[in-house]
Amino acid sequence: MTTSPTLTLSKLSCTKGGRQLFKDLDCTLQAGCWLYVAGANGVGKTSLLRMLCGLAQVESGEILWNNTPIAAQHDSYRQDLCYLGHLNALQESMSVQENLMFTSALGGVALAEQKAKSVLERFGLRGRSQQLVRHLSQGQKRRVALSRLALSPARLWVLDEPYVAMDEAGIQMLSDLIASHLDKGGLAVLTSHQRVPVGAHPAQLLELKAP
Amino acid sequence: MKNRVIHWFKFSSPQSFYYLAGKMWPWFAALATVLLVVGLWISFFVAPVDAQQGQGYRIIFVHVPASQMSMLIYLVMAAWAGLGLTFNTRLSGMMASALAPTGALFAFLSLVTGALWGKPMWGAWWVWDARLTSTLILLFLYLGFMALHASIDDPRRADRASAVLALVGAVNVPIIYFSVKWWNTLHQGASVSMKGSSMASTMLTGMLIMVVAFWMYAIAIALVRVRNIILDRERHTEWVKHAVA
Amino acid sequence: MTTAPNTLGAGAVMLAVIKREIALGLRQKGEVLTPLVFFMVIASLFPLGVGAESSLLLRMAPGVLWVSALLAAMLSLQRMFATDYADGSLEQMVLSPTPLGLLVLAKALAHFLLSGVPLVLMAPVLGLQFGLDGRALGILMLSLLLGTPTLSLIGSIGAALTLGVRGAGVLLSLLILPLYIPVLIFGAGAVEADAAGLGFGGHISLLSALLVLSLFFSPMATAAALRISLE
Numbered sequence: 168m169t170t171s172p173t174l175t176l177s178k179l180s181c182t183k184g185g186r187q188l189f190k191d192l193d194c195t196l197q198a199g200c201w202l203y204v205a206g207a208n209g210v211g212k213t214s215l216l217r218m219l220c221g222l223a224q225v226e227s228g229e230i231l232w233n234n235t236p237i238a239a240q241h242d243s244y245r246q247d248l249c250y251l252g253h254l255n256a257l258q259e260s261m262s263v264q265e266n267l268m269f270t271s272a273l274g275g276v277a278l279a280e281q282k283a284k285s286v287l288e289r290f291g292l293r294g295r296s297q298q299l300v301r302h303l304s305q306g307q308k309r310r311v312a313l314s315r316l317a318l319s320p321a322r323l324w325v326l327d328e329p330y331v332a333m334d335e336a337g338i339q340m341l342s343d344l345i346a347s348h349l350d351k352g353g354l355a356v357l358t359s360h361q362r363v364p365v366g367a368h369p370a371q372l373l374e375l376k377a378p
Numbered sequence: 379m380k381n382r383v384i385h386w387f388k389f390s391s392p393q394s395f396y397y398l399a400g401k402m403w404p405w406f407a408a409l410a411t412v413l414l415v416v417g418l419w420i421s422f423f424v425a426p427v428d429a430q431q432g433q434g435y436r437i438i439f440v441h442v443p444a445s446q447m448s449m450l451i452y453l454v455m456a457a458w459a460g461l462g463l464t465f466n467t468r469l470s471g472m473m474a475s476a477l478a479p480t481g482a483l484f485a486f487l488s489l490v491t492g493a494l495w496g497k498p499m500w501g502a503w504w505v506w507d508a509r510l511t512s513t514l515i516l517l518f519l520y521l522g523f524m525a526l527h528a529s530i531d532d533p534r535r536a537d538r539a540s541a542v543l544a545l546v547g548a549v550n551v552p553i554i555y556f557s558v559k560w561w562n563t564l565h566q567g568a569s570v571s572m573k574g575s576s577m578a579s580t581m582l583t584g585m586l587i588m589v590v591a592f593w594m595y596a597i598a599i600a601l602v603r604v605r606n607i608i609l610d611r612e613r614h615t616e617w618v619k620h621a622v623a
Numbered sequence: 624m625t626t627a628p629n630t631l632g633a634g635a636v637m638l639a640v641i642k643r644e645i646a647l648g649l650r651q652k653g654e655v656l657t658p659l660v661f662f663m664v665i666a667s668l669f670p671l672g673v674g675a676e677s678s679l680l681l682r683m684a685p686g687v688l689w690v691s692a693l694l695a696a697m698l699s700l701q702r703m704f705a706t707d708y709a710d711g712s713l714e715q716m717v718l719s720p721t722p723l724g725l726l727v728l729a730k731a732l733a734h735f736l737l738s739g740v741p742l743v744l745m746a747p748v749l750g751l752q753f754g755l756d757g758r759a760l761g762i763l764m765l766s767l768l769l770g771t772p773t774l775s776l777i778g779s780i781g782a783a784l785t786l787g788v789r790g791a792g793v794l795l796s797l798l799i800l801p802l803y804i805p806v807l808i809f810g811a812g813a814v815e816a817d818a819a820g821l822g823f824g825g826h827i828s829l830l831s832a833l834l835v836l837s838l839f840f841s842p843m844a845t846a847a848a849l850r851i852s853l854e
Contacts, residue, residue, distance in 0.1 A: 186614075217854075221718070222714065222718070222850075222853055222854070223854050224854060242720045243720070245718055245719060250714070250718055252711060252714060253711075254710055254711025254714070255710065256710060256712045256714065257710060257711075257712075258643075258647065258706070258710060258712060259710065260647060260650050260651060261646070261647070261650075265643075265646070268639075269639060269643050270712075270715055272631055272636055272639040273636065273715055273716060273718075273719040273721070274720070275631050275636065275719075275720050275721065276630060276631065277630070277631050277635075278629075279629070515804060518800070521797065522798040525794055525797055526784060526788075526794060526798060529785075529788045529789050529790060530788055534854075535851060535854055538851045539784050539848065539851050539852070542784060542844055542847050542848050542851065543798060545844070546802070546844050547801075547802070550801075550802050550805075553805050553833070554801070554802075554804055554805055557804065557805035557808045557809065557829075558808070560808065560812075560829075561808045564816065
């Protein structure tokens with residue numbers, strides 16, 4: 168297991184609905200750094216992030232994790248990947264605790280009840296672990312999704328507009344979370360309409376423009 | 379020597395295939411017409427009257443070839459679907475979509491001619507014969523393929539989803555055929571066939587010619603249809619704007 | 624590479640999926656019970672439609688009960704992936720390091736436990752209404768027990784293909800019913816063959832063969848279909 172992972176995008180192109188979104192994208196992200204994907208609405212930011220996760224097919228070009236194409240290392244890449252998209256991935260009829268334990272299990276890790284409680288407390292959700300998700304507010308649901316991030320052992324975080332529906336305190340919590348993740352040698356790829364500083368880490372900028 | 383190697387992958391781009399198909403289809407259509415005329419002439423005038431079934435059996439010259447073609451086209455369609463999923467080529471999905479309506483048509487034709495054959499034999503417009511029932515189920519599989527494709531808006535996703543369905547169907551076709559045969563024999567069902575008569579050689583020739591005629595027709599019509607699909611899907615590209623201008 | 628003490632193997636992850644599905648099913652009892660009621664209603668429609676003459680009912684019982692069970696099993700297929708697709712949990716499953724095929728298998732198994740097993744248990748009650756004797760009821764239950772997992776497995780392919788599609792419910796039925804026909808033929812046929820004195824062994828072995836085939840192949844097809852639906 169390499170101690171210093173890298174993410175490389177090589178000549179990545181994407182077409183959607185007949186329109187060329189972006190072409191020949193090249194980029195390298197080192198451990199401890201984060202990538203800020205910028206661009207107007209509809210320029211292909213979500214498509215790029217979904218390609219990084221392997222959810223969308225890569226039309227041409229390659230994505231490399233530790234210099235190996237992700238197509239050649241499905242399972243181990245997913246072990247190292249945590250994705251937070253527009254949806255929270257929370258089952259409304261289940262409690263916060265049950266949801267966290269399930270998503271943790273999906274990632275291959277058994278979650279101890281105590282650990283779940285301490286993480287929830289960190290995100291201002293103390294005492295809510297047994298509450299059903301449908302009784303939480305939008306912002307609180309988002310914070311549960313953040314707890315999922317905090318509990319994940321993944322080294323690459325792919326976050327699609329994570330600051331949406333968050334209050335100031337939540338935004339600060341998330342930035343601190345990402346900063347500590349980067350401090351530990353992790354990587355992050357982020358899109359956002361708000362330019363939020365992440366601790367002392369400067370952003371590596373990837374600007375998407377229609378060709 | 380190098381010039382003799384045909385670069386097949388060149389034709390996997392919709393643009394080159396559009397022009398290739400444009401040149402090919404008239405030949406297939408002509409062949410189909412000629413063979414169809416010959417085949418029908420043999421079936422109606424040359425083949426002898428059957429001892430047991432009289433003149434009515436002549437529908438076999440349409441029924442059996444249509445039945446076989448509907449089965450064959452499904453397998454070809456599934457093969458194109460498999461190619462499309464493996465190599466991620468746009469054209470393969472288009473070919474599968476182009477073949478489906480023709481396959482469904484042959485299945486339907488087989489059912490109608492089967493009914494026309496069965497009426498004088500059994501006095502009923504429909505019998506639950508093993509082949510007729512299997513062809514009916516095959517028609518359902520075709521309709522399912524076309525329905526799934528039509529309900530997904532994104533053409534790429536539609537192609538790939540219906541490709542998975544076509545492959546699953548192709549694997550199931552032998553299972554379905556076997557189970558229907560089993561069901562039919564256990565229930566001592568009726569049969570619409572030439573059992574009990576020996577086939578004169580002219581009959582066999584006639585049927586063979588009709589099979590090939592249907593085959594040529596299927597190829598011709600699929601080529602025409604795929605050209606339309608290509609124009610529709612690639613309408614935003616320069617070459618299409620030039621071609622329809 | 625040493626594995627951390629709380630790492631979960633594939634089997635444990637599958638178990639987590641099954642437990643979650645069952646917990647959800649128990650919490651949303653309406654969704655689980657409605658197909659069962661549907662099963663009863665359809666089976667009762669046939670005598671109302673064709674008359675209650677006992678020999679006729681006895682003859683049609685295996686077929687009627689099998690068709691009704693099949694339709695009821697199909698009703699509950701949509702809930703296999705639809706909620707997870709809507710809230711983003713399905714994406715997380717696709718992104719899991721555990722192979723998607725195994726997760727799908729777990730989901731299909733859970734579906735069988737929640738919808739297939741109740742059908743198996745309810746069938747003899749309805750079978751009595753049609754005049755089936757004890758032996759026939761036993762064979763009916765056995766055929767349903769072997770057949771309903773296959774229905775869940777094949778059905779999962781249809782459920783995955785029609786995710787988020789217009790008119791998904793009816794389309795799913797159109798796609799899946801032709802594929803269900805072999806299971807129907809061998810399932811209903813087992814009871815009839817036994818009643819005719821031909822023995823049910825052949826039909827039951829064929830049902831088992833179909834089950835084994837679908838256990839191996841449908842998770843692959845469903846996983847492929849899920850990835851396509853999520854693109």
